[in-house]
Amino acid sequence: MADNARAKKLADLIREVVAEKLQRGIKDPRLGTHVTITDTRVTGDLREATVFYTVYGDDEDRASAAAGLESAKGILRSAVGRAAGTKFTPTLAFVADALPENARTIEDLLDKARASDAQVREASSGATFAGGADPYKKQGEDDTAE
16 A cells, blocks of 8 residues: 555646646647646555546537547556556546536526625615614613613
């Protein structure tokens, strides 16, 4: 079992090698410049690596990029093996990163919160305080209610 520092170092190396190879070494038009490697995770035994990626474009671009990455998996793994110099080169699994969808969901929720705040602000624009402008007792005031 490898330590976490070694797995992290290998994951960083895989991310850099795969990104460089996608940008300069693979001539597949499906991959182009709209594929971004966002993260890489390696198992503790250094046998499997998961590469997370995002694709700039629509669903058709995402599907073609996934097919392109699957077809280039062997070339990318051999490039990682040359760069890593380890006894066993980890197998690569490509997973579409959910980060853009999560960010879009958060933006939608923030827009709803802004709209709700605007409605509350509009409803309270002409309202007055229930107990007066300053409902707290002050020093020196006579308290005749007691």
